[in-house]
Amino acid sequence: MQEGAQVIAGVQGAMSPQQLIGALVKKGELTDPASPRGRLLNAAARLFEQKGFSRTTVRDLAAEVGILSGSIFHHFSSKEQILCEVMKEVTIFASARMRSAVEQAASPQEKLRACIQSELEAIHERAVPGFSILVMEWRSLSDKSQKEVLLLRDEYEQIWLDAINSAHCPGGDATVVRRLMVGALSHTYSWFKVRENGLTIPELTDRAYQIFAPKI
Amino acid sequence: MQEGAQVIAGVQGAMSPQQLIGALVKKGELTDPASPRGRLLNAAARLFEQKGFSRTTVRDLAAEVGILSGSIFHHFSSKEQILCEVMKEVTIFASARMRSAVEQAASPQEKLRACIQSELEAIHERAVPGFSILVMEWRSLSDKSQKEVLLLRDEYEQIWLDAINSAHCPGGDATVVRRLMVGALSHTYSWFKVRENGLTIPELTDRAYQIFAPKI
DNA sequence: TTGAATACCAAGCGCTTGCTTGGTAGCGTT
């Protein structure tokens, strides 16, 4: 059993989101989504993403999980701490997801494409609920919390930078390219809808790849 | 003198922001920034951009122009209306600015480059204070206000779409390309700083152009 | 000289906000 899980973990791309979450929970890197704290974090991720951090009240959040607002502060010390914890867990999960997607890809070009698709899936599928919060609500965090999240964020960005460098994208150094790309991709949250019978995520990935990847 | 101004207006790219604002005020399209209402709108644009709409209180805004909070509602019916008016005036000004920049450019490629540079200047120079609000605070507007702003926004976007189409950018239809671009460019607000002795705006324009324009 | 319009003050209302406090029900351990 353990060995079987190891094998599956080796080909992580084949892991379902639930499997990946389970593995990360076991390692103690994520909060169990079935626990009271975990349910609060998931609900907060959804609400902060839908309505924005400052337009979400602790009463909204409490109602979402079926408790009273005061009870939230048995699990968290402040509303801002909830945002911080959400961002940290979202980052950890998105990193693990993208790393496994990149590992599955063979060529540098495919790795870059995997990054793009992984981030788009994180934003639009249920893959990583709350991912867009990372960009949209950054200013709602205190300086102290920003530093905490940034430590985890660096891992995530390093995967991107490696992919961009290896693929030899145009537009100068990888940092600038990545920053332009994170803007382009995260902004899709406000206009791209999966359900409409228009663009699909793989198609949108293609468009972005055509733009950012080197044209031969 | 008047003729001289006319000549300069003909080559509108040479107009200073103050001249352009003056012309638009004369046409009744913008509020006079020297009027009480105009000073409130300018202060609101600065504050909403710096701190975000919901983190800016009417008391903050009142203090910024040196009046009491209640006096604001002599000029506006609600805080949200202020945001709406700011967005409308910002859009009108940015449209006029970009149109003149595009008219000055000769080739389709130069027109696209002019669009990119104009939008980056709008975001980062004092050129169009509050421009980033258009993207960042969109969700803070009511549906009704969104429609009002959208009418003006369409003009602005049409300039972009024409430029993208004429320049034959990769990445499929112009609408998607523009949407990826607006994300990339507006997100620069949170990482690009003019003062640092790093990238300049023309240099950043080049990077973005290299990415989005067709490579030969 | 009067009257209307503009721009603002002074005071505060009603509501919502994040958060606190004191207490309790359920549960597993000893």
Add this chain to the structure above:
DNA sequence: AACGCTACCAAGCAAGCGCTTGGTATTCAA
């Protein structure tokens, strides 16, 4: 049976919020 721990409720506080009301000083046209 007694304990301690977790998870929660019930009630509400203090502060801050957008906004209202009634009144005043200044300006300018009639």
